[in-house]
Amino acid sequence: MDKPVIDVIIPAYNEEQSIGRVIGDIPAGYVREVIVCDNGSEDNTAQVARESGATVVFEGRPGYGYACLKGMEYLTKKEHMPDIVVFLDGDYADYPEEVPKVVRPILEEGVDMVIGSRPLGHPQPGSLTPPQVFGNWLATTLIRVFYRVRFTDLGPFRAIRYDKLVELEMEDKTYGWTVEMQVKAAKKGMATAEVPVRYRPRIGVSKVSGTVKGTFLAGYKILWTIFKYI
DSSP: OOSOOEEEEEEESSOTTTHHHHHHHSOTTTOSEEEEEEOSOSSSHHHHHHHTTOEEEEOOSOOHHHHHHHHHHHHTTSSSOOSEEEEOOSSSOSOGGGHHHHHHHHHHHOOSEEEEETGGGOOOTTSSOHHHHHHHHHHHHHHHHHHOOOOSOOOSOEEEEHHHHHHHTOOOOSTTHHHHHHHHHHHTTOOEEEEEOOOOOOSSOOSSTTSHHHHHHHHHHHHHHHHHTO
């Protein structure tokens, strides 16, 4: 792929303390546009993102998937579609400077989708909670059993060819977004890969793993999504 057009989608809710650092650490000149999808933030996330050089779109309906879908909707209005889309969280737990590392298998190996694997990258102590570790293990084990594709993570840091992303016809509005992408790619026989990525404790409190309710709902939705597409 010669000089690919790469866009980054960052769903964000109340991430004013971290979003500027995330945007600032994306390698300059490597991506065409950074799209921050403000998911109804009650702080200055949108202002900080815009001042940091990102395009900001708004999605008032709460839900990780809703925010990602809003970013995809924005891309459909571009005169020229991207070749590759990178998804990245806005909490600064990932290392945005690793975007080229996550994209590389698409450029050099003909892969359709790449997952940035936190377990393979040896996350910092405390960056993943015990329920997250167990949930990742259970979900990826079920995907291997039912879909015959091996993953080690459902991590949010990922890259995918734009045409393949469109082909997946993503639907999930909330916690099942990442696993939906992976099981649909498996069902369609897309070429997937994982690369180890670093991971650190996020800035602020997680809206999912930081609460008992969020952890339960996320776990339920992930398992429901895995069985839905069998």
